[in-house]
Amino acid sequence: MTYNRPRPDLVNMSHQFTASFPSGHSMLSAVTFLTIGVLLARLAPNRPLRIYAFSAAIFLTLIVGISRIYMGVHYPTDVLAGWCLGAAWALLCSAIATVLQRRGKVISTPETT
Template identity: 55%
Template sequence: MTTTRRRALHWIRQNVELRTLLVLAVVVGGVWAFGELADEVIEGETRSLDEALLLMFRTPGDLTDPIGPGWVEVMGRDLTALGGALVLSIFTFAVAGFFAIRRSWGTVVYLLASVGGGIAISHSAKLLFDRPRPDLVPHGVEVITSSFPSGHSMMAAVTYLTLGVLVARVMLGRALKVYILALAVLMTVLVGVSRVYLGVHWPTDVLAGWLAGAAWAMACFLGARWLSRRGAVEPEAPPAHAGPPEG
């Protein structure tokens, strides 16, 4: 090992936490995977896989009928609404209110900017790729925008995961942190699956939305850590046994 490389590794160990590197790797990996998937979609390489997966959610012999009894389709519409602009706005302002009660005004501003920025990127991406909606099966809900990436899936990932990581970082106790993050992931997954079930998105649309949204949420987590060290947002909670932060 050269002296330069040894010094570089020593600097990383002294100045960069392992968790930060892991989160950064997730961000970079998510962006790279999104780019690769978008390239495959543009070239039409995913068409056969998309069709096969989409048809798995349809009754054999009747493409107009989603699998399962009628109440499952009703539930699908209810779940897909969790990725709509109104519901996501309600959740966002509710969590902003949580931080406002804690008088974490910097976190309130950062939270609103993070969610708003991610949603703006989602809308821009849809305009950029302009992929047609699936024409293989009837749509279970009305849609008016293009297909790639799934706006509901990406906005759900951006909103729920970003809110999840920002709330979890100030909670005491690992179990509570895991619960909050697991709930955010579950909401994101349910919204994405419902879009395919209702026939309004190709599976790769949803996957792209998840990848981009998750990468954005992790980038926002890193941003919060950086800002907290400068006193701009609320610091991370200490371990449960350490008590509340001073000041």
């Protein structure tokens, strides 16, 4: 199944030849920032650092998606679909990290020297 939804007509984009759905920028920002945020939060030694790591990841992901709508190059549903796909990947990485921690393959908090 493929999607070939045209981009919004709000902005004249002669250089855009790709379809609108889903937003690649939103998806890749969610994949990158949320995955890094989840993994850093797992390794943070205390709760405030865990909250900071994940909050920063969410903030950066939201800013990228909102910018795509603001610039008029994507519909809100395109961005939402990108976020959902990226968040699914981050959840998969989190689940793998949990399994590896339980098996003792990775440490849950950094060792202090």
